[in-house]
Amino acid sequence: MKFELTILGSSGAMPFKDRYMTAHVLNIREQLFLIDCGEGTQMRMSRFRVRRGKINHIFISHLHGDHIFGLPGLLTSFGMNLRTENLYIYSPPGLKQMIDGLFPYEGKGPSFEIIYRELDTTVHQMVFENEDVEVWTIPLSHGIPCNGYLFKEKPKQRKMLKEKIKEYNIPFQDIAGIKEGNDWTDANGNMIPNSELTTAPPPVRSYAFCSDTAYKEDIVPIIEGVDLLYHEATFLEEAIDKAIATNHSTALQAGRIASKANVRQLVIGHYSARYEEINGHLEEARTVFPNTHLGTDGAVFDVERNR
Numbered sequence: 001m002k003f004e005l006t007i008l009g010s011s012g013a014m015p016f017k018d019r020y021m022t023a024h025v026l027n028i029r030e031q032l033f034l035i036d037c038g039e040g041t042q043m044r045m046s047r048f049r050v051r052r053g054k055i056n057h058i059f060i061s062h063l064h065g066d067h068i069f070g071l072p073g074l075l076t077s078f079g080m081n082l083r084t085e086n087l088y089i090y091s092p093p094g095l096k097q098m099i100d101g102l103f104p105y106e107g108k109g110p111s112f113e114i115i116y117r118e119l120d121t122t123v124h125q126m127v128f129e130n131e132d133v134e135v136w137t138i139p140l141s142h143g144i145p146c147n148g149y150l151f152k153e154k155p156k157q158r159k160m161l162k163e164k165i166k167e168y169n170i171p172f173q174d175i176a177g178i179k180e181g182n183d184w185t186d187a188n189g190n191m192i193p194n195s196e197l198t199t200a201p202p203p204v205r206s207y208a209f210c211s212d213t214a215y216k217e218d219i220v221p222i223i224e225g226v227d228l229l230y231h232e233a234t235f236l237e238e239a240i241d242k243a244i245a246t247n248h249s250t251a252l253q254a255g256r257i258a259s260k261a262n263v264r265q266l267v268i269g270h271y272s273a274r275y276e277e278i279n280g281h282l283e284e285a286r287t288v289f290p291n292t293h294l295g296t297d298g299a300v301f302d303v304e305r306n307r
């Protein structure tokens with residue numbers, strides 16, 4: 001069962017050589033979630049073989065252009081493909097107004113409906129849930145309303161051991177309860193503990209997207225122990241003044257947050273165009289958090305593989 005992140009763009013503010021603007025695709029059990037949609041996102045989807053038609057939920061961190069200017073093109077393509085599924089877009093307030101202004105649709109409505117959910121970026125709240133996953137906001141500090149997103153897989157049921165069904169002659173109607181964790185009592189009143197009848201489901205996986213943001217320790221309890229943390233690292237420590245002035249983080253700060261939150265793996269990105277080379281970012285973050293990786297365009301992080 002997949003839990004896989006693809007980085008479509010790793011540049012901050014403006015594109016630079018082979019670095020496009022921010023957009024991530026998270027594949028959870030073949031459901032695709034798009035996080036931010038910078039300029040060029042569709043080109044990257046095409047290049048890295050992401051099937052845009054499978055995207056039904058888009059999560060936008062904030063309304064700076066480098067995180068949203070891919071949306072008009074993507075919505076246009078959905079219209080041309082005569083998409084019919086609803087599209088859900090989560091963002092800070094103001095996005096609907098911007099998009100509505102762009103699309104008069106030449107007098108006709110699009111073939112699909114867009115359902116906007118405009119979020120309070122000051123609170124940590126669950127904004128989406130289905131049977132496989134929950135998505136929570138992560139309040140960030142970026143000078144304008146901005147939140148990250150925490151994706152948490154929901155636990156699967158315990159697995160029933162087939163041989164135990166035979167051994168104890170367990171009736172079919174009792175199996176659902178046993179899979180939920182109940183013990184089972186036979187006709188003679190003997191209680192069989194659940195641990196003898198089932199095996200535990202695979203551990204749940206999680207991904208936290210934290211961009212754009214100044215260094216913000218308040219997020220640590222929210223992202224504690226996640227499998228994969230993406231934290232922006234626009235600058236190196238040598239430009240800490242610039243990071244503070246623009247509400248961004250340095251690679252060292254990204255590493256510090258990962259370390260304090262005890263995450264399994266850190267991915268950094270959103271590099272400023274002032275850096276032609278980004279290995280310095282990797283080295284700097286690794287001084288405080290060794291399991292750091294560079295988010296580069298096209299990089300894929302498979303959480304299953306790390307377990």
Ligand SMILES: [Zn+2]
Binds near residue numbers: 062212
């Ligand atoms: Zn920004």
